[in-house]
Amino acid sequence: MLNAAIKALSQILSPPMRAILWKSVGLALALIVVVSIGLQRLLSWLATMGELWAEGMVGPDYSTVLNIFTWIVSIAAGLGVVAGAIFLMPAITSLVASFFVDDIADLVEREHYPADRPGKPLPLVRASIEGIKTALLTVAVYIVALPLLLIAGAGLILFFFATAWLLGREYFELAAMRFRSPEEAKLMRKQHAMAVFTAGMFIAAFVSIPIVNLATPLFGMAFMVHIHKRLSGTPAELIEPRRPGLEIP
Secondary structure (H helix, E strand, O other): OHHHHHHHHHHHOOHHHHHHHHHHHHHHHHHHHHHHHHHHHHHHHHHHHHHHHHHHHHOHHHHHHHHHHHHHHHHHHHHHHHHHHHHOHHHHHHHHHOOOHHHHHHHHHHHHOOOOOOOOOOOHHHHHHHHHHHHHHHHHHHHHHHHHHHOOOHHHHHHHHHHHHHHHHHHHHHHHOOOOOHHHHHHHHHHOHHHHHHHHHHHHHHHOOOOHHHHHHHHHHHHHHHHHHHHHOOOOOOOOOOOOOOOOO
């Protein structure tokens, strides 16, 4: 597994991957900006509505105090936007990954498995649905786990394990669905649940590194292509040698 991670890391900066890297980073940054603006607008609206409600309750004599309090809340909201963008990074990268699944997998398969039958490209709709489902599930799990952040250390550990499970699940199924039906991919993931979860911890560690985590879609997908190949055991019915001049159905 460590060897697979090293191969994935070394290929991220290879010339063929750079174009995908810049597109992936650009899309991730654009989504972060959109999410940040949305969070900022929502928090500002809540602060303003809260000030109006409080002024109606205590009267105009406390307007100065309420203005100061609203100003403090606005600063906290700004910090919350930054924290929220970091908090949602796994969900954002999950969505980004769905757009570049086949580009990344094709490069990995051609470089490391040239004699194997290439995977079948995933329909964009299917890949997008998987990315959206994982992003929404990530947000839901994090919201449920958020109160545990108040317990020193426990929240961070839970967040890490949740990220490992969610990202490992998504990237493995995307890699597997290039060779299997969605149902078969999910079944294989369940059959190798511990291995997939362990592999997911590598991706969770990667996504926890600021700035570097913008390349998570490339690392996660490349890494899971190797993991899927290894767990598949390259059976004859799944991976067949390419023969010049012959098209493998």
